[in-house]
Amino acid sequence: MNITSTHDPSDRMVTDVTATTEDHHEDEENPFAQSPYAIFGWSVVYGLLVVVALVGNLGICWIVIRNKRMQTVTNFFLASTAFADSNVIGFNTVFNFTYALNNDWYFGKAFCHFINFVPIGAVLASILSITVISLDRFVVIMYPLRRRTSRKTAKMTIAGIWLFSLGVAFPQCFFATITTEESGTRTTCSIQWPDGVSGRMRLGYQLSFMVISYFLPLIILAVSYVAMALRLCGSNNQVGHQNETQLRRIANNKKAVRMMMLVVVVFAICWCPYHLFFLADYIVSDSYHWEKIQQVYLAVFWVAMSSSMYNPFIYCWNNSRFKESFRELFHCGGARGHRSFAFRLRQRSRGA
Numbered sequence: 001m002n003i004t005s006t007h008d009p010s011d012r013m014v015t016d017v018t019a020t021t022e023d024h025h026e027d028e029e030n031p032f033a034q035s036p037y038a039i040f041g042w043s044v045v046y047g048l049l050v051v052v053a054l055v056g057n058l059g060i061c062w063i064v065i066r067n068k069r070m071q072t073v074t075n076f077f078l079a080s081t082a083f084a085d086s087n088v089i090g091f092n093t094v095f096n097f098t099y100a101l102n103n104d105w106y107f108g109k110a111f112c113h114f115i116n117f118v119p120i121g122a123v124l125a126s127i128l129s130i131t132v133i134s135l136d137r138f139v140v141i142m143y144p145l146r147r148r149t150s151r152k153t154a155k156m157t158i159a160g161i162w163l164f165s166l167g168v169a170f171p172q173c174f175f176a177t178i179t180t181e182e183s184g185t186r187t188t189c190s191i192q193w194p195d196g197v198s199g200r201m202r203l204g205y206q207l208s209f210m211v212i213s214y215f216l217p218l219i220i221l222a223v224s225y226v227a228m229a230l231r232l233c234g235s236n237n238q239v240g241h242q243n244e245t246q247l248r249r250i251a252n253n254k255k256a257v258r259m260m261m262l263v264v265v266v267f268a269i270c271w272c273p274y275h276l277f278f279l280a281d282y283i284v285s286d287s288y289h290w291e292k293i294q295q296v297y298l299a300v301f302w303v304a305m306s307s308s309m310y311n312p313f314i315y316c317w318n319n320s321r322f323k324e325s326f327r328e329l330f331h332c333g334g335a336r337g338h339r340s341f342a343f344r345l346r347q348r349s350r351g352a
Contacts, residue, residue, distance in 0.1 A: 045302060049305060049309055052309050053085065056312030057082040057085045060312055060315065063322065063326070064079040071151070077129045077132055077136070077157075078133070080162075085307075085308035089308050095107060099189065104187060104188075105188055106187075117170065124209075124213045127214070129161060131221060132157060134225060134260055134264075138228055175192055214271060218264070218268055225257060229257065262314050266310050267307050
């Protein structure tokens with residue numbers, strides 16, 4: 001999978017398309033330079049995405065960290081997903097959007113290595129966290145008598161997810177480099193594989209990453225959620241044999257499954273065009289040589305990155321505790337929060 005404009009297929013876009021375009025526009029300093037109107041329009045669209053996604057995901061992290069009531073095993077993984085999405089938005093989206101506008105790298109060699117390491121690992125960590133949530137829910141629903149995952153185990157699992165994700169991203173970081181044109185008009189950040197752009201190493205890594213970060217998780221998620229949905233639907237036939245506590249637990253499980261199924265559907269829809277974009281070069285010859293390919297890439301990249309923006313809304317829509325916590329965090333619950341704080345102070349003073 002390729003999630004930055006510095007990753008291989010987009011690097012292919014940078015190198016191959018640049019070469020082709022420059023053959024026809026030798027007099028232009030940068031054949032990828034866009035008009036001020038295009039830059040303004042894309043900047044507004046991407047700017048709104050960055051602001052909304054960062055506020056929502058950092059808010060999720062803050063709520064879980066600050067509120068002990070929210071520190072459940074599932075919420076730990078949701079916070080890991082939100083932290084990963086914040087990294088993707090803060091680094092990948094912002095800097096690679098700037099790069100993709102004119103295909104000119106302004107941020108130096110060290111940051112070229114970084115942008116091909118942490119944000120790449122963060123995308124994988126995000127989907128793996130969602131996958132682990134589904135597996136945890138699967139065990140709870142399908143084997144209710146089995147011991148639940150502890151908070152300590154959840155934290156260790158999250159650490160393992162991040163170490164594995166960064167390890168998978170490391171080859172890109174290692175082979176990343178910047179190249180300045182002889183004329184000095186443009187610098188690119190790209191992955192220089194030992195066997196070249198068309199070598200097996202690049203293709204093998206790309207396909208492996210795509211399987212690990214997209215197709216395999218989706219298969220696991222689809223199978224597990226179908227099984228859970230069937231089990232929960234079957235539980236409705238036994239309502240007369242269940243007490244109020246069991247019915248409440250079933251209702252909560254159904255709500256959690258619906259929430260995570262929606263997260264998975266959003267992820268699948270948003271990232272599908274991006275994967276198809278980078279597979280197009282292997283299916284359709286010279287597809288990256290199309291005149292409007294840069295605009296297509298910016299649109300597809302926005303759709304993929306927007307997956308990080310929707311999750312906080314999904315959590316709040318399906319979870320009353322997250323909704324209430326966001327109200328207290330922002331001005332919606334500000335007055336009530338101040339009244340509650342003053343009330344607690346009066347209670348403490350009376351107790352003293």
